[in-house]
Amino acid sequence: QSLEPLPVPGPDFGALGEEAELVEVEPEAKQEILENKDVVVQHVHFDGLGRTKDDIIMYEIADVFKARNLIDVMRKSHEAREKLLRLGIFRQVDVLIDTCQGDDALPNGLDVTFEVTELRRLTGSYNTMVGNNEGSMVLGLKFPNLFGRAEKVTFQFSYGTKETSYGLSFFKPQPGSFEKNFSVNIYKVTGQFPWSSLRETDRGISAELNFPVWKTSHTLKWEGVWRELGCLARTASFSVREESGHSLKSSLSHAMVVDSRNSTILPKQGALLKINQELAGYTGGDVSFLKEDFELQLNKQLLLDSVISASLWGGMLVPIGDRPSSIADRFYLGGPTSVRGFSMYSIGPQSEGDYLGGEAFWAGGVHLYTPLPFRPGRGGFGDLFRTHFFLNAGNLCNLNYGEGPRAHLQRLAECIRWSYGAGVVLRLGNIARLELNYCFPMGVQAGDRICDGVQFGAGIRFL
Amino acid sequence: MQLFCLQAFLQMCNLPIRVICRANAEYMSPSGKVPFIHVGNQVVSELGPIVQFVKAKGHSLSDGLDEVQKAEMKAYMELVNNMLLTAELYLQWCDDVTVEEITHPRYGSPYPWPLNRILSYQKQWEVRRKMKAIGWAGKTLEQVLEDVDQCCHALSQRLGTQPYFFNKQPTELDALVFGHLFTILTTQLITDELSEKVKNYSNLTAFCRRIEQQYFEGHEKDSSTIATRSSKRSLLR
Numbered sequence: 001q002s003l004e005p006l007p008v009p010g011p012d013f014g015a016l017g018e019e020a021e022l023v024e025v026e027p028e029a030k031q032e033i034l035e036n037k038d039v040v041v042q043h044v045h046f047d048g049l050g051r052t053k054d055d056i057i058m059y060e061i062a063d064v065f066k067a068r069n070l071i072d073v074m075r076k077s078h079e080a081r082e083k084l085l086r087l088g089i090f091r092q093v094d095v096l097i098d099t100c101q102g103d104d105a106l107p108n109g110l111d112v113t114f115e116v117t118e119l120r121r122l123t124g125s126y127n128t129m130v131g132n133n134e135g136s137m138v139l140g141l142k143f144p145n146l147f148g149r150a151e152k153v154t155f156q157f158s159y160g161t162k163e164t165s166y167g168l169s170f171f172k173p174q175p176g177s178f179e180k181n182f183s184v185n186i187y188k189v190t191g192q193f194p195w196s197s198l199r200e201t202d203r204g205i206s207a208e209l210n211f212p213v214w215k216t217s218h219t220l221k222w223e224g225v226w227r228e229l230g231c232l233a234r235t236a237s238f239s240v241r242e243e244s245g246h247s248l249k250s251s252l253s254h255a256m257v258v259d260s261r262n263s264t265i266l267p268k269q270g271a272l273l274k275i276n277q278e279l280a281g282y283t284g285g286d287v288s289f290l291k292e293d294f295e296l297q298l299n300k301q302l303l304l305d306s307v308i309s310a311s312l313w314g315g316m317l318v319p320i321g322d323r324p325s326s327i328a329d330r331f332y333l334g335g336p337t338s339v340r341g342f343s344m345y346s347i348g349p350q351s352e353g354d355y356l357g358g359e360a361f362w363a364g365g366v367h368l369y370t371p372l373p374f375r376p377g378r379g380g381f382g383d384l385f386r387t388h389f390f391l392n393a394g395n396l397c398n399l400n401y402g403e404g405p406r407a408h409l410q411r412l413a414e415c416i417r418w419s420y421g422a423g424v425v426l427r428l429g430n431i432a433r434l435e436l437n438y439c440f441p442m443g444v445q446a447g448d449r450i451c452d453g454v455q456f457g458a459g460i461r462f463l
Numbered sequence: 464m465q466l467f468c469l470q471a472f473l474q475m476c477n478l479p480i481r482v483i484c485r486a487n488a489e490y491m492s493p494s495g496k497v498p499f500i501h502v503g504n505q506v507v508s509e510l511g512p513i514v515q516f517v518k519a520k521g522h523s524l525s526d527g528l529d530e531v532q533k534a535e536m537k538a539y540m541e542l543v544n545n546m547l548l549t550a551e552l553y554l555q556w557c558d559d560v561t562v563e564e565i566t567h568p569r570y571g572s573p574y575p576w577p578l579n580r581i582l583s584y585q586k587q588w589e590v591r592r593k594m595k596a597i598g599w600a601g602k603t604l605e606q607v608l609e610d611v612d613q614c615c616h617a618l619s620q621r622l623g624t625q626p627y628f629f630n631k632q633p634t635e636l637d638a639l640v641f642g643h644l645f646t647i648l649t650t651q652l653i654t655d656e657l658s659e660k661v662k663n664y665s666n667l668t669a670f671c672r673r674i675e676q677q678y679f680e681g682h683e684k685d686s687s688t689i690a691t692r693s694s695k696r697s698l699l700r
Binding site: 226228229230231234238241242244245246247248284285286352 | 485486487489490491493501504506574575576577578581582
């Protein structure tokens with residue numbers, strides 16, 4: 001298919017008439033300084049489009065027509081290629097830039113051809129997973145580009161020895177701006193939380209709208225969840241037993257993310273701010289609360305390839321009405337991904353060894369990342385590792401909301417748990433990291449469970 | 464309905480109790496059945512295990528009986544469980560009119576829509592499956608009422624003119640029978656047929672009234688707690 005540079009709604013670009021002065025066509029033997037040579041992109045061809053509709057393609061490649069010299073054409077074509085790949089509908093995109101042939105060819109006219117291979121209509125995957133005393137089969141199905149405009153339907157089904165879970169989701173981006181999209185999900189997930197002797201089964205529907213506003217990215221979501229809580233063992237404490245049963249949560253939430261870091265895992269510079277609020281109860285259901293939480297991270301590179309990083313997390317849960325908060329909504333603190341040196345989620349209010357979570361918390365950390373001593377494996381495998389020195393602190397408690405903010409701050413400031421230590425961090429791709437630390441927990445209160453000495457952690461989000 | 468059996472039994476043993484009603488009692492129970500008791504650190508559910516538990520702690524109502532009488536008591540308790548309990552379940556969950564008008568609204572009342580519907584239907588399928596397994600699914604309402612009548616007849620004959628089933632002292636059987644009959648006599652249903660069947664036997668109604676007066680007037684001490692889904696009622700109107 002061939003696309004002429006016709007006026008397209010939205011992006012604007014100069015009319016064909018504004019071409020630069022005609023360049024003399026020199027004999028081929030002489031070399032030319034290409035970056036100063038003005039060119040005009042006359043045609044953009046697409047090879048390999050099947051079910052994809054034209055309009056979304058046109059948005060992504062509109063910038064290519066604005067290029068004025070060869071280097072610009074190459075750069076804009078590369079950006080267009082990245083945008084096309086981001087849509088998630090092509091397996092491969094190749095770009096070919098050639099001079100224009102044919103009757104209407106201008107001497108400095110260029111043809112850009114995108115050779116694309118669309119993804120198949122249906123892709124499937126099958127995995128087996130073993131972990132947490134349970135084995136399971138996971139089946140995944142994906143329908144990319146369902147109706148031609150980068151809609152995606154995914155289905156995942158996990159059948160395990162203990163629990164079964166599934167999820168179906170539909171995703172649609174807005175043609176022309178991929179960051180504006182919405183998705184609808186239906187799911188059933190089960191979780192086991194041994195630190196609270198609690199088992200939770202959630203069956204729910206959610207609808208989510210994402211959009212950027214200037215430099216921030218916002219998400220608006222409605223979620224309706226049927227929650228079933230149960231005890232994990234006969235020895236569960238009575239406080240956890242009392243929370244067993246069914247409840248329905250219907251909530252609206254809003255999240256804002258500003259991320260200027262250069263990488264998600266082990267960033268060298270930049271900052272992250274995430275603010276999240278959730279209001280439950282006004283759209284149905286029997287759980288009613290207002291929940292706020294935030295996450296802040298600052299990174300700065302120091303000399304000798306080391307990075308100093310500071311992070312701060314905090315949150316508050318305010319139950320509305322006279323029902324107390326549910327254990328499934330409260331915050332938890334402690335563990336290798338949170339305040340290191342303590343066992344997983346084992347800080348704060350507890351009953352007979354089962355941790356009940358708290359309605360307000362804060363946690364902070366200061367880290368110094370340096371390359372491994374003597375830099376083994378430099379330039380290759382060794383670059384994935386970093387040595388890390390940390391200082392973590394935090395507190396988790398329940399608040400009596402009649403007392404007022406001053407009393408709350410006082411409560412959160414007394415009995416602070418903190419820890420320090422050092423260890424090694426391994427970066428896994430751009431998503432996860434592994435840590436092996438030696439920790440010294442301090443400020444331990446009665447009831448907390450600690451993990452002093454060596455602690456291993458794996459995860460996506462670390463304090 | 465098992466609450467009254469348990470409450471009567473514990474009152475007869477002279478153990479102080481406190482009754483708490485919770486919507487999620489069924490899910491709090493370790494075996495999924497109500498009622499259950501929470502004593503100190505322990506949670507025990509269902510009448511049989513609770514009786515054993517209380518016996519292990521040194522309280523028992525049937526110590527005075529000899530072996531023959533104990534066997535007889537067990538037989539009658541089985542009869543009550545098989546007949547009366549199943550009949551009550553049948554009426555609550557398998558009779559369409561009752562299900563629609565009384566059981567569904569009552570079972571789903573603590574929950575918001577649509578959870579109330581989902582949970583009621585789930586429970587209904589579970590009970591109907593159990594009925595099918597024990598062969599009651601094919602029975603009609605009349606047959607069930609006939610069975611209840613026969614059961615009451617047997618109990619009435621055994622009771623005769625004695626104050627309790629085993630003469631002077633109440634036993635676990637008395638608590639069990641009282642609990643079931645009291646529930647039948649006081650639960651509001653679409654028709655009064657079930658309670659009429661019981662009322663036909665005057666010594667049974669007198670027996671219930673006697674136990675209610677003796678053990679259920681003004682007993683409110685704290686120690687252990689019982690949890691159930693039903694609410695308080697009284698025979699004396």
